[in-house]
Amino acid sequence: IKKKIANEAKVISELSRQYTNDNPVVVGLIEVENRKVVQDLIAHPLLAKSNCGIVHYNSYDARGIDVGIIYQKKRFTVTDSYKKELPIFNDDGKRAYTRDILVVKGLLDGEKIAVFMNHWPSRSGGEAASQPRRNFAANALREEMDKIRAEEPDRLLISMGDYNDDPV
Numbered sequence: 001i002k003k004k005i006a007n008e009a010k011v012i013s014e015l016s017r018q019y020t021n022d023n024p025v026v027v028g029l030i031e032v033e034n035r036k037v038v039q040d041l042i043a044h045p046l047l048a049k050s051n052c053g054i055v056h057y058n059s060y061d062a063r064g065i066d067v068g069i070i071y072q073k074k075r076f077t078v079t080d081s082y083k084k085e086l087p088i089f090n091d092d093g094k095r096a097y098t099r100d101i102l103v104v105k106g107l108l109d110g111e112k113i114a115v116f117m118n119h120w121p122s123r124s125g126g127e128a129a130s131q132p133r134r135n136f137a138a139n140a141l142r143e144e145m146d147k148i149r150a151e152e153p154d155r156l157l158i159s160m161g162d163y164n165d166d167p168v
Contacts, residue, residue, distance in 0.1 A: 005037075009044035012070075023050040025075045025108065028160045030099075030119040032056060032066040042070055055104050057083045060097040067102050067117045067161065080105040084144050088121065088133050096121070096133065101141055105148075111156065114148050116141055118161030134165055 015024045023046075032038060035056050042052040047070075055078060056068035071078070083100035090096050102117035118141060121133035145157050 001037075001040075005040050005044055008041055009046040012041075013046040023047060023072065026069055026071045026115060028115070028117045029056075029068045029070065030065075030117075030162050032068045033064070034058075034066075035068075038068055038070065053078065055081045055102065057081075057100065057102065059083065059100040060085070061099045062097045065099065065119075067099050067119050069102065069104055069115060069117055071106075076106050076108050078104060078106040084140060086121075086137055086140055088136050098133070098137075101137070101144065103144060103148075105155070112152065112154060113156045113158060114145075116145065116157070116159040116161075118159060118163060120162065120164045122164050134163070138163075 012027055013023050015027070016022075029038065035054065038054050038056055041047065042050075042054065050072045051074060052070045053073045053076075054068060054070055056066060059066045081102070081104045083102055085100050086098050088096045088098055098121045099119040102115075104115045104117070106113060106115075118137065120137040121130060141159060145159070148155060148157065
């Protein structure tokens with residue numbers, strides 16, 4: 001585990017380094033096992049100097065895998081965060097538990113932003129059969145973005161993550 005943390009810290013610390021000579025301000029994480037792993041990651045010497053905060057909630061994902069973000073506290077101030085559950089059901093009416101959409105509102109260098117961290121349902125069972133689950137996630141994301149945009153038209157919205165689909 002220490003080697004994996006070290007590898008991840010190295011990659012994160014090198015993101016945008018050539019442009020900013022600093023660690024990234026906000027990093028989205030997928031496949032988060034638990035909060036402790038993220039705490040170990042931001043404590044690594046390559047990231048510790050950035051004084052990172054964490055936003056993470058446990059989801060009902062069947063595998064126990066969540067999403068989260070880490071952020072530099074000196075540049076990004078979290079003002080609100082919550083998870084948007086995705087109540088998805090299989091053809092037989094049984095709940096298919098998946099990762100929630102993480103919504104984090106804050107101030108990035110004084111500018112109001114909202115980050116939407118996604119890890120949508122996979123293509124397991126075939127692309128066509130699984131497409132309705134990703135469509136549901138897309139609609140839930142759009143609804144949440146529209147809601148925030150209606151409440152705060154000047155807030156910048158950033159969606160990121162693994163959409164388990166092609167860009168089109």
